[in-house]
Amino acid sequence: MAKFPPVHEQMRILMRGVDFGDEQTYVNMERELRERLEESYNTGRPLKVYCGYDPSSPDLHLGHTITMRKLRQFQDLGHDVTFLIGTFTGIIGDPSDKESVRKQQTLEEALAKAKTYAEQAWRILDPEKTRVRYNHEWLSKLTFGDVIQLASHFTVQQFLARDNFQKRYQNGDAIWLHEFFYALMQGYDAVALETDVQIGGTDQLFNLMAGRKLMEAFGLRPQVVLTSPILVGTDGVMRMSKSAGNYIGIDEPPGVIFTKVLNVPDTAMRNYAELVTRWSQEEIDEMFRQIEAGTLDMRTFKHRLAREIVSIFHGEEAAEQAARDAARMHAGEAPSDAPTFQLQEALNIVELLHRAGLVKSKSEGRRLIQQGGVRINGETVADLDQVVQVPNGQELVIQAGKRKFLRVTRG
Amino acid sequence: MAKFPPVHEQMRILMRGVDFGDEQTYVNMERELRERLEESYNTGRPLKVYCGYDPSSPDLHLGHTITMRKLRQFQDLGHDVTFLIGTFTGIIGDPSDKESVRKQQTLEEALAKAKTYAEQAWRILDPEKTRVRYNHEWLSKLTFGDVIQLASHFTVQQFLARDNFQKRYQNGDAIWLHEFFYALMQGYDAVALETDVQIGGTDQLFNLMAGRKLMEAFGLRPQVVLTSPILVGTDGVMRMSKSAGNYIGIDEPPGVIFTKVLNVPDTAMRNYAELVTRWSQEEIDEMFRQIEAGTLDMRTFKHRLAREIVSIFHGEEAAEQAARDAARMHAGEAPSDAPTFQLQEALNIVELLHRAGLVKSKSEGRRLIQQGGVRINGETVADLDQVVQVPNGQELVIQAGKRKFLRVTRG
Numbered sequence: 001m002a003k004f005p006p007v008h009e010q011m012r013i014l015m016r017g018v019d020f021g022d023e024q025t026y027v028n029m030e031r032e033l034r035e036r037l038e039e040s041y042n043t044g045r046p047l048k049v050y051c052g053y054d055p056s057s058p059d060l061h062l063g064h065t066i067t068m069r070k071l072r073q074f075q076d077l078g079h080d081v082t083f084l085i086g087t088f089t090g091i092i093g094d095p096s097d098k099e100s101v102r103k104q105q106t107l108e109e110a111l112a113k114a115k116t117y118a119e120q121a122w123r124i125l126d127p128e129k130t131r132v133r134y135n136h137e138w139l140s141k142l143t144f145g146d147v148i149q150l151a152s153h154f155t156v157q158q159f160l161a162r163d164n165f166q167k168r169y170q171n172g173d174a175i176w177l178h179e180f181f182y183a184l185m186q187g188y189d190a191v192a193l194e195t196d197v198q199i200g201g202t203d204q205l206f207n208l209m210a211g212r213k214l215m216e217a218f219g220l221r222p223q224v225v226l227t228s229p230i231l232v233g234t235d236g237v238m239r240m241s242k243s244a245g246n247y248i249g250i251d252e253p254p255g256v257i258f259t260k261v262l263n264v265p266d267t268a269m270r271n272y273a274e275l276v277t278r279w280s281q282e283e284i285d286e287m288f289r290q291i292e293a294g295t296l297d298m299r300t301f302k303h304r305l306a307r308e309i310v311s312i313f314h315g316e317e318a319a320e321q322a323a324r325d326a327a328r329m330h331a332g333e334a335p336s337d338a339p340t341f342q343l344q345e346a347l348n349i350v351e352l353l354h355r356a357g358l359v360k361s362k363s364e365g366r367r368l369i370q371q372g373g374v375r376i377n378g379e380t381v382a383d384l385d386q387v388v389q390v391p392n393g394q395e396l397v398i399q400a401g402k403r404k405f406l407r408v409t410r411g
Numbered sequence: 412m413a414k415f416p417p418v419h420e421q422m423r424i425l426m427r428g429v430d431f432g433d434e435q436t437y438v439n440m441e442r443e444l445r446e447r448l449e450e451s452y453n454t455g456r457p458l459k460v461y462c463g464y465d466p467s468s469p470d471l472h473l474g475h476t477i478t479m480r481k482l483r484q485f486q487d488l489g490h491d492v493t494f495l496i497g498t499f500t501g502i503i504g505d506p507s508d509k510e511s512v513r514k515q516q517t518l519e520e521a522l523a524k525a526k527t528y529a530e531q532a533w534r535i536l537d538p539e540k541t542r543v544r545y546n547h548e549w550l551s552k553l554t555f556g557d558v559i560q561l562a563s564h565f566t567v568q569q570f571l572a573r574d575n576f577q578k579r580y581q582n583g584d585a586i587w588l589h590e591f592f593y594a595l596m597q598g599y600d601a602v603a604l605e606t607d608v609q610i611g612g613t614d615q616l617f618n619l620m621a622g623r624k625l626m627e628a629f630g631l632r633p634q635v636v637l638t639s640p641i642l643v644g645t646d647g648v649m650r651m652s653k654s655a656g657n658y659i660g661i662d663e664p665p666g667v668i669f670t671k672v673l674n675v676p677d678t679a680m681r682n683y684a685e686l687v688t689r690w691s692q693e694e695i696d697e698m699f700r701q702i703e704a705g706t707l708d709m710r711t712f713k714h715r716l717a718r719e720i721v722s723i724f725h726g727e728e729a730a731e732q733a734a735r736d737a738a739r740m741h742a743g744e745a746p747s748d749a750p751t752f753q754l755q756e757a758l759n760i761v762e763l764l765h766r767a768g769l770v771k772s773k774s775e776g777r778r779l780i781q782q783g784g785v786r787i788n789g790e791t792v793a794d795l796d797q798v799v800q801v802p803n804g805q806e807l808v809i810q811a812g813k814r815k816f817l818r819v820t821r822g
Binding site for chain 1: 499503518550552553554555556557562563565566567568570571580583586587588589591592596
């Protein structure tokens, strides 16, 4: 029965980074996980482990990768991992991290966004060893009678005691009844999958615990739940989320990821270093010691971090290229992959921006110039009527906003 | 198009006794009802009117008859009446009148209790002109997705603002999530029936208004709602309800109804007179004037009321018999329909009560005697060991509790 590594070794890997925000829950869940791993070790049965991801936009982002890496750990240890796509839960949208109601979407919209999810997941998970499931498979089949049964295990007070709902209730902001259904749905996923372990962010603890309650109600052994800390978004304050727009998509081009990481506020650097790098805790602590001592400057650290993150998703080579491009952009030069535009005669700058596709409309172009966001060879354009002409044998580099570059040659 | 009586005449009948506990709602609903009656009058289309009744016990009681009489008025005026049996809503049970959670029942249990409902309804409604429907027909077919849509029209705050839930919330008593579903269900009934008018008790106003909201959401014209005051139970304080056990069933024997009415506290007499008799407001006011002046005693009034109520459901003859029986019972005599038991030899009183079927067990018999609830020819039995023997040519009358009488003859 030596199918799995020894339990103490599995525990060391699997409990790393786990955080419940509550010591007692940690102690309980650690004990339950150990028990279940011991059973698994003795019987040779892999544990069923899953995490759910709602398709609220077509992209997975860095925040998702924290739980995905935990799934990957289970997978590497020989357990049975399900990547669950919340096609049905995505209709409502999880109100866990929200202080206001979400816009509902249709099942069709959710399915469309779910399409690219699984493919993106292979940047972290092993496609050969991963089950992909969609929760509309079972949730859409539940009847009103079934929903009554699910709901009858929860009180309104339990929901209103949650941070997010409590705030909204106290502020007099509307809490729509269907928002309470989200935890029932997620809880029922655990029942349908007859899972051993569910992974989630710390903000998911209520929903994960709902799964334990429902499993018991359905005569199943309640799942072990493991939660990881939350990654903040590029604003450095709010949770990274697709709907807040402060995210770094794992399928974004290397240069974009690199630049986005550089722009994350300094205060969020430890959060990023601990949650989305392959660095050990010791390496991280040492770097922050150096930053505090003034022997490592934050800018250098950020470049190191950006390179590490790009490297995880796109490989070492792409990371190097992104680092080089960033340096050129900083110097006002176009990155190696900037598109080229051939200009035959003199042209107004607004017209040029629009024709070259750097802006969607001329009014956007004018706005960008007025905000000082357009440069030619590093010099800010101040005049809306400026005429652009390429001198013989030369090349102009036009920069629109932080990340869009264009080489202009004489056509 | 003279299919219906003139609108002003219909309004006079239909608005009688209607009460919303809120003047503005009264004004609005009166206007909407008039508009709809005018349309009906002009087009010849009868209005679709319904009231729902949950089968929480197998019996309809006096409290139900108030709305049923309103349905009958619509029926007599030529409109299209549906007697809706809440086979699905009955699973949860309406929390409207409750300050604590109800026990859920299964659809099978609800269906079993619903069986006798329609038959009992013919004591008030015209079976030839009444549609009988069961709301599990449409509610059991709704999916989780449908329930989400229904719920998304209501906020948690709207529910918690309701009296009953507010009290429980403030007292820290559990409010189970599924209790909020009741209003959604009742509201969806109105959608499914595409109703013009829904009738209910004043405590149903929230549920009825939920129907208006959902009809609008489904692109239907919102129903007119009409509510009637609530009848108190035989305790004179709480709403008459099957689950509270303070009810007078319309299918109970005439003598039982008669006695139960006599035992209703004096303070509830006006409520009964106004809600469940055929007396005019003028007649009622006159009687209460006499009671206050001391020219009519409450006991005489109660007999009159009891006789009127029995007469409504069982006819004049049965009412007279019940009145005579009550007088005899008061005098310790057995009513005319009391069963006869033939006793050949001396028998212990407890044994006799049990064999004759007056009590379900000997211990019940002993308890009844200890409480002073057993009489022989009007004399209270004090001794558990008393031996009963019928003298030659005589008859004994044994009374067990208030209403059970037995003639004992020498067999």
